[in-house]
Amino acid sequence: MSVPIALPGLPIRSGVGLKPEHYRTILDTQPDLGFFEVHAENYMGAGGPPHRYLNAIREVYPLSLHGVGLSIGGSRPLDLEHLGRLKALVERYEPAQFSEHLAWSTHDSGFLNDLLPLPYTSETLARVCDHLDEVQHFLGHQMLLENPSTYVAFAESTFEETDFIREIARRTGCGLLLDVNNVFVASTNQLSDPIAYVERFPLDHVREIHLGGFTPEADERGRPLLIDTHDRPVDAEVWDLYRHVIGLTGPKPTLIEWDSKLPTWPDLLAEAQRADRVLSEFHADRAVREHA
């Protein structure tokens, strides 16, 4: 397998998920942010105002293209028409990075608008790697794969998630997107240790980090059940885990995901600035150590 060519990569700053409600403010105020990220599927219409705004914003900021519908973890062959649409977006907007999920969403009954979990076995590993090879070959670029937030596990899984992801990165040469909120949500839901997860994760391949908010609930036995809702600020424990990750990886491009119950633009910007402070504190810490 040839090593996929990486896209240019995002600046080592914070960015936010681009929402139509904020288009106008962003263009009018040109906030000091590292990048914007869009869900690729929201820009698959033939024309219209979303493309006009994205063109205008792309002229000012680097763009991260984030897919939610490719179903890389699915058992069906990849949808070539969908891959074609992704490639057209990559050519049109020249994003600094493209990422997708370790999840599935298409099946015989059609398409399910969620990121569904898969068992981690040799069989699914082979399938995911085949799909990733196909995507990277088709797009002609490296993609990043994101770790999932999960609510269930599969009895038949034979791999730890971190080992499964390490093996995917090794076999396909893909980069990784570490969603720190997903780590916290999934580890809490699986009654495992999020610190142990990130320390076992193949951090060398991480090119981007996601942060977002979750909703705390409980299952029928009263055990914690965190839902990855992206509808509120990043939790204090997720900020702590993020600082720990940055301590291990060094500063990485970091996205604030806020997809429903949207905050005002200043509140969203403040959340991104908080991530930026963690990134610059790391630089300051290192400078102090280097001069000591």
Add this chain to the structure above:
Amino acid sequence: MLTGLYGNMRDLLGEFSSAILDPARPVPDGVVGPDGLPSARRFAVYRNNVVVGLIDTLAAAYPVVERLVGAPFFKAMAAAYAVRHPPRSPIMLDYGDGFADFIATFPPASPVPYLADVARIERAWVEAYHEREAVPATPQQLATIPPERFGDAVLVLHPTIRLLSSPFPAVTIWQMNSAGANPDPVDRTDGSENALIVRCAAEVEVRRLAPDSLFFVGALQQGATPSDAAKQALRVNPRFDLLDNLVAVIGLGLVIGWDFDGRRRHLGGGDHEHSYEHIPA
């Protein structure tokens, strides 16, 4: 029986997806909580994400329908649609294209007989919003058609045009219940209305059309020459005025070009898609 390298996985994911859309089905075997035991509550998170996600998508695409029936009724109607008609594509902009037809046959919505037609206006609005860009031909460009050739010229209409006809005052109801509007009472027996939905630049426009104009624009859209389209309009209204209608159609920016006998195509020039001034406020 399924065989092959991915056979078992296919089976498990098939059970998983079927159980998401049908709450009567049990949690698939082997889908467990941290103790290795099945957990209906955990599996329900996926069911909820899918169904609530689809309801939210429909609510965003049909805000006037939601306003007319209220959020609780809308949620129940949208949930009924979502489980019967899950998306066929990962492009959620397209989701809900069959919602108006569903509303028309959804018994609890029958006391609101105009609801499906309002939904059709909202669907046409979304389609026009995302439709490909095209630049209207200017009256000056159209004036270059030799007068003696106008009879056999086929006008190329704007790709965002959608035409609708309702036995109810659906356009008035839609306008009064759109964001920012204050509804006044509407007499729903106040007669039929036709709608022209189009996006010539950045903003989607919704206009009422007289019945003869609806037939005229519809015939042009089908590729009829203006004189043939006028013949169809004259059947609806013997006083149909071709010149007035042509001036209006061109003035509204509905014509993007023309051709003769389906051969040489002339299109209005310029690509304004990237122009900042055309971004809606």
